[in-house]
Amino acid sequence: MLDRRNLLAGISTSLALAACGRGIGTNADVLRVGSQKGGTKALMLASGALDGAPYKVEWSEFPAAQNLLEALGSSAVDLGLVGDAPFQFAYQAGSPIKAVGAQRSQARFPGALSIVVPAASPIRDGKGLKGKQVATTRGSVGHYLVLRSILDSGLTPQDVKIVFLSPSDSRAALQSGAVDAWSTWMPYIAAAQAEGDRIVVDGRQFSQGYGFEIAAESAIANKREQLADFLRREAKALTWADGHVDAFSAVLAKETGLPLDIARQTAEKNLRSRVPIDQAVIADQKVVLETFRRFGEVKSTRPLDEAFVLDV
Incomplete structure (x- = not known):
């Protein structure tokens, strides 16, 4: 690793x-x-x-x-x-x-825009984000992906707490457990996967x-x-x-x-x-x-x- x-x-x-x-x-x-x-x-x-x-x-x-x-x-x-x-x-x-x-x-391409979680996380899909905190950058494609995932999973805006951070701060927050997931893009996704994180929402179906x-x-x-x-x-x-x-x-x-x-x-x-x-x-x-x-x-x-x- x-x-x-x-x-x-x-x-x-x-x-x-x-x-x-x-x-x-x-x-x-x-x-x-x-x-x-x-x-x-x-x-x-x-x-x-x-x-x-x-x-x-x-x-x-x-x-x-x-x-x-x-x-x-x-x-x-x-x-x-x-x-x-x-x-x-x-x-x-x-x-x-x-x-x-x-x-x-x-x-x-799979994983070009995704929501990732630590390997040991119980979250498996967008519905699993209910009651969780997701880090991303405000106004980014990651932010857009979280919103589309909420809609697609039948959740409400109140079900998911979005925490707006820079990419580096988002990564640190995920590593420390301060947030449960991170919505981001390449090359950050590839780096996170290399460290063992896994994708729970693939943005292919949402991104144009x-x-x-x-x-x-x-x-x-x-x-x-x-x-x-x-x-x-x-x-x-x-x-x-x-x-x-x-x-x-x-x-x-x-x-x-x-x-x-x-x-x-x-x-x-x-x-x-x-x-x-x-x-x-x-x-x-x-x-x-x-x-x-x-x-x-x-x-x-x-x-x-x-x-x-x-x-x-």
């Missing part, structure tokens, strides 16, 4: 936002891109997709979508990839951001598999050409990753500190392709938004159609 402290340190440490603490940037020669741990940065470096780009990419890394969205909302970074649930959560909270690109998982490239409104106004070029290069990188899992995994392990086997699991379960933002994609997002609204997590009525830019 891997050493817990060393393994989780490699994927849960929140990197300082030194590169994104410079306020609103309009320098067209620099595109400031946020990346979640094991996300866009590793993909673009591994594929070489940025070779010859007519601008400099300045990277900042974040442990979760919530932190990345906060940086986008304050125009501390220009662009970043997040899941559909955190995007809807942040947008409805009034953040000055819009989706300029969309990606979708090529298949529903979308990720969105989110841009600050200031970047849309001032760096539209750079955004469009980056998205084209990223689409090529996604195609490259599909045929070069080993090479991608090696760079992913180096960038994140993950053991190579866990990096490979992460790479395999995050194979995606670019899809156009059209009315069908927007309609799919109503499911996410209405789930948050049903539980009172979102109260605003900001028009969903206005969250997307169709022509970048």
